[in-house]
Amino acid sequence: MPIAVRLVVVGGGNMGAALVGGLVDGGWDPASICVVEIDAAKRDALASSTGVNVSADLVPADGAVVAVKPGDVAAVSARLAALGVERIVSIAAGVRLAALEAVAPPAAPAAARRRQQASASRKARTTAAPPRTRPQGAWSNASPR
Numbered sequence: 001m002p003i004a005v006r007l008v009v010v011g012g013g014n015m016g017a018a019l020v021g022g023l024v025d026g027g028w029d030p031a032s033i034c035v036v037e038i039d040a041a042k043r044d045a046l047a048s049s050t051g052v053n054v055s056a057d058l059v060p061a062d063g064a065v066v067a068v069k070p071g072d073v074a075a076v077s078a079r080l081a082a083l084g085v086e087r088i089v090s091i092a093a094g095v096r097l098a099a100l101e102a103v104a105p106p107a108a109p110a111a112a113r114r115r116q117q118a119s120a121s122r123k124a125r126t127t128a129a130p131p132r133t134r135p136q137g138a139w140s141n142a143s144p145r
Contacts (some may be wrong), residue, residue, distance in 0.1 A: 004060050005034045008085070010076050011045050011067035012037030012054070015091055019065060024050045033082060034059050063087035070094050078103040 007023075009016045010060040012035045024030050030051035034057055037043045060078070064085045066076050070092040077088050081104050088104050095137075 006032035007063050008034045008036060008059055008064045008080070009062035009067060010036045010058065010064060010080070012042045014066070016067035017042075017046060018052055019091070020046065020052055024052065027092065034061065058083060061085055063122070064089070066090040066092060068092060074099055074103055097135065 001042055009029075016035060016037070016046040020033060023033060031053065033050075035043070035046050036044065036053055036055050038056060040056070046052060047054045047086075050100055052066045058079050060083045062085075064077075064080045064087065066073050066080070066088060067090075068076055072089050073092045075089070080088055088100060090100060094125055129132065
């Protein structure tokens with residue numbers, strides 16, 4: 001019987017593992033997260049370090065974060081949609097919203113647009129903030145003296 005969880009993270013590489021680690025450290029119940037990873041060693045490492053569920057196969061969930069190579073996002077998203085996952089977010093570089101809209105259920109694109117609008121609103125509020133200061137020499141290519 002498949003695991004039904006709050007969030008499925010597809011891809012347990014650097015981005016997926018960092019996201020899951022941050023969620024668990026931030027207070028999410030590890031039992032509410034499942035990481036889908038094809039590499040058994042990565043699955044075992046994530047399960048032991050974070051306590052989340054792991055699987056080699058996609059599982060039903062309330063929402064999904066797709067953290068796979070850009071060329072695999074459409075196929076993974078289509079399979080998630082077929083499982084009934086309505087909220088799908090991709091963190092893969094270069095994947096456009098239209099690519100997700102083409103395969104995702106009708107509720108997902110509207111949710112993605114609302115998040116983009118909220119993000120634009122936050123950006124508008126933060127552009128009036130004073131610039132951050134940095135210590136002299138920080139982020140410099142110059143060698144230390």
